[in-house]
Amino acid sequence: MSQQSKNLFHYLSTLPPTRLLALYSDESCGALVVRSVLQSGCLSPLALQYVMRLAVCGGSFPSSQGWVRADPAARAEHEAAVANMEAMCAAYRTESNGSAAGVGVPATGLTLTDEFYGGVRACLTGDPKIPPWDPIPENHYTNLLATAESRGRSDLAKAERERGPPPSQDDLVVHTQKRWNAILHFLVGSEGDDGEPAPPDAAVQFLERTGLMAPDDNDKNALIITSRGYEFMLSDVNDQVWQFVLQYLNSLESNPGCDEIRHRAIVFLVSLSYCQVGDGFLASALSDEYTRTLMKDFAHFGLLFVRRGITKKFTVFYPTSVAVALVAGERGTGGMLDSGAGIIGILRQQQGAASSPGADATKSLAPTNASYAPASTLALARAIASPAPPRDRLAVIVQTNFQLCAYTASELHVRMIGLFCDVNTLRRLPNVVFYKITRDSVKGAFRLGISASQIMRFLRMHAHPMLRTGKHPPIPFNVEDQIVLWDRERSRVAVEEVVRHQCQTEEEFLAAVQWAEDAGCLVWSGRGKHLVMVRHASSHLFATFVQKWRGGAATRKSDKRAKKGV
Numbered sequence: 344m345s346q347q348s349k350n351l352f353h354y355l356s357t358l359p360p361t362r363l364l365a366l367y368s369d370e371s372c373g374a375l376v377v378r379s380v381l382q383s384g385c386l387s388p389l390a391l392q393y394v395m396r397l398a399v400c401g402g403s404f405p406s407s408q409g410w411v412r413a414d415p416a417a418r419a420e421h422e423a424a425v426a427n428m429e430a431m432c433a434a435y436r437t438e439s440n441g442s443a444a445g446v447g448v449p450a451t452g453l454t455l456t457d458e459f460y461g462g463v464r465a466c467l468t469g470d471p472k473i474p475p476w477d478p479i480p481e482n483h484y485t486n487l488l489a490t491a492e493s494r495g496r497s498d499l500a501k502a503e504r505e506r507g508p509p510p511s512q513d514d515l516v517v518h519t520q521k522r523w524n525a526i527l528h529f530l531v532g533s534e535g536d537d538g539e540p541a542p543p544d545a546a547v548q549f550l551e552r553t554g555l556m557a558p559d560d561n562d563k564n565a566l567i568i569t570s571r572g573y574e575f576m577l578s579d580v581n582d583q584v585w586q587f588v589l590q591y592l593n594s595l596e597s598n599p600g601c602d603e604i605r606h607r608a609i610v611f612l613v614s615l616s617y618c619q620v621g622d623g624f625l626a627s628a629l630s631d632e633y634t635r636t637l638m639k640d641f642a643h644f645g646l647l648f649v650r651r652g653i654t655k656k657f658t659v660f661y662p663t664s665v666a667v668a669l670v671a672g673e674r675g676t677g678g679m680l681d682s683g684a685g686i687i688g689i690l691r692q693q694q695g696a697a698s699s700p701g702a703d704a705t706k707s708l709a710p711t712n713a714s715y716a717p718a719s720t721l722a723l724a725r726a727i728a729s730p731a732p733p734r735d736r737l738a739v740i741v742q743t744n745f746q747l748c749a750y751t752a753s754e755l756h757v758r759m760i761g762l763f764c765d766v767n768t769l770r771r772l773p774n775v776v777f778y779k780i781t782r783d784s785v786k787g788a789f790r791l792g793i794s795a796s797q798i799m800r801f802l803r804m805h806a807h808p809m810l811r812t813g814k815h816p817p818i819p820f821n822v823e824d825q826i827v828l829w830d831r832e833r834s835r836v837a838v839e840e841v842v843r844h845q846c847q848t849e850e851e852f853l854a855a856v857q858w859a860e861d862a863g864c865l866v867w868s869g870r871g872k873h874l875v876m877v878r879h880a881s882s883h884l885f886a887t888f889v890q891k892w893r894g895g896a897a898t899r900k901s902d903k904r905a906k907k908g909v
Contacts, residue, residue, distance in 0.1 A: 348589055351612060351670055352385035359745035365606060367458035370629055374471040377462025379613050379670055380431060388423040392454065394433060398463045400577045403437065403454035425453065433459045475614045476629075479621040479659060484509060487653055499653045506650065510661055512621045513590045516650055517719045519663045522645030523583070524755055527576060530555065531758050541645045549590050570792020576759055577793065577801040584665050587644050588612070600633075602632055607633040615646075615669035618662045623650070626658040641666065738807040743819045746776040750807070763798050780822065785829050795830035799823060841866045842882035845890065846873040851892065858888050 348354035355363055366376045397404055411421040416727035427433040437452035451865040490882040491500040509669055525542045550556040555572035558658035559565040595601040611634050630637050636662050642649045652658045738750040748759055752774050764778035799818060806817035864881035877885045
């Protein structure tokens with residue numbers, strides 16, 4: 344499968360139809376997969392409307408032509424919507440008699456696939472179980488201790504007490520952040536913060552296989568970051584996680600049971616998106632051994648937190664905000680710091696029933712502009728307001744004088760910002776650093792393979808909460824324009840190899856220019872000197888044309904003379 348898939352639903356559109364239909368018809372979570380497709384935005388608004396119309400018509404309609412206006416724009420929009428549904432195996436075109444349309448046969452009808460229609464009907468008539476597993480009760484660990492002690496297993500009770508209390512939402516955020524910080528520290532070659540584990544071997548292999556790191560020319564046993572690695576560093580956390588998951592899915596190609604494992608992995612990811620961060624689920628509730636293996640693998644990358652139980656039967660896994668938001672992150676809600684991320688968070692926002700635990704602490708904040716807030720503004724604001732902000736928080740303020748102020752206590756964040764800022768201008772306070780954005784520092788970032796759009800996306804993504812209210816732009820206009828202009832300086836002059844041709848007559852010049860324009864290879868022409876310049880790649884074709892034209896001109900000239908002699 345292509346490694347260029349942007350998200351899970353783009354990846355689904357690349358799967359063979361049989362595999363995608365198998366996901367829709369999955370006995371345990373097929374309805375959830377269909378529901379996530381409907382809620383994700385991968386189907387256009389018109390395609391969604393068609394799905395709803397077809398669902399209440401028994402899944403098919405003999406002629407959809409009456410749904411479309413006569414003008415070409417409406418026809419094009421209709422065709423795009425139908426193609427969108429076909430790409431997701433949601434529907435197929437049919438002939439007037441209801442059978443699937445063959446190649447070259449005009450199709451007027453539209454029918455939902457049986458698998459997709461079954462999922463839509465399940466969503467409309469009876470909600471699928473959300474979340475797909477039963478969360479453990481609040482007194483789960485208390486009951487385990489009481490049971491162990493009542494049976495005389497004081498050793499098990501002691502081991503359970505040593506594991507400490509179950510993780511809170513903040514503990515899950517710290518767990519994920521430590522995993523990713525370890526990977527990013529390894530990527531830039533810096534030492535991790537205290538308490539951060541080394542990245543697992545699977546993560547290091549991923550960095551090399553995807554081209555984010557490459558062997559050092561001077562030391563074959565060492566790895567150094569590449570231009571793609573710098574791009575990866577400045578990406579959103581959800582994008583980084585998706586690249587890991589995509590590489591994991593692609594690595595299954597050599598496995599004999601790759602299709603089944605991939606199927607279970609996608610179902611598991613979709614199921615996680617309907618969980619609430621902070622809820623725990625028994626590993627024994629997972630339907631098969633494949634999914635339990637996936638649970639362990641995802642835990643290595645920080646998507647899950649696995650807490651061992653008294654026995655394997657009581658092992659509990661906790662989805663982190665990154666895992667929950669991986670599927671629903673495209674909706675603009677979700678992120679590393681968002682405890683209400685995922686589709687559950689989206690549904691609660693739509694119903695107006697959700698209330699943030701820290702809402703009282705941030706009532707003074709104006710409504711957030713969602714396009715500039717891939718992570719939780721409220722959580723970030725609370726962290727910055729605390730006396731000692733955690734290391735995983737980053738809030739950036741860019742001033743009109745090109746000074747950058749970053750609220751952070753992480754050395755990793757300082758290194759990341761230093762990729763496009765002048766490191767000689769670094770000034771530090773206990774929880775804030777100051778940098779200067781200069782022409783040389785930005786051009787140095789360009790030489791590393793970082794683009795202007797990536798720099799500005801990074802600044803918007805980590806803008807201070809007070810800059811996300813919509814009253815002020817997250818990046819001053821003069822700074823944004825200047826970064827774009829510095830980027831365009833690299834392409835002010837384009838060097839192109841051309842062939843210079845000197846025409847002998849006015850007629851030859853006009854014919855040569857006309858041919859070069861039609862062929863799309865004309866670079867420059869000067870009528871005064873009868874000079875034509877064409878691209879080198881087309882020079883042999885141009886020379887052939889000129890030779891033929893001159894031969895024809897000589898023939899015409901001799902014929903003209905012969906007529907005059909007669």
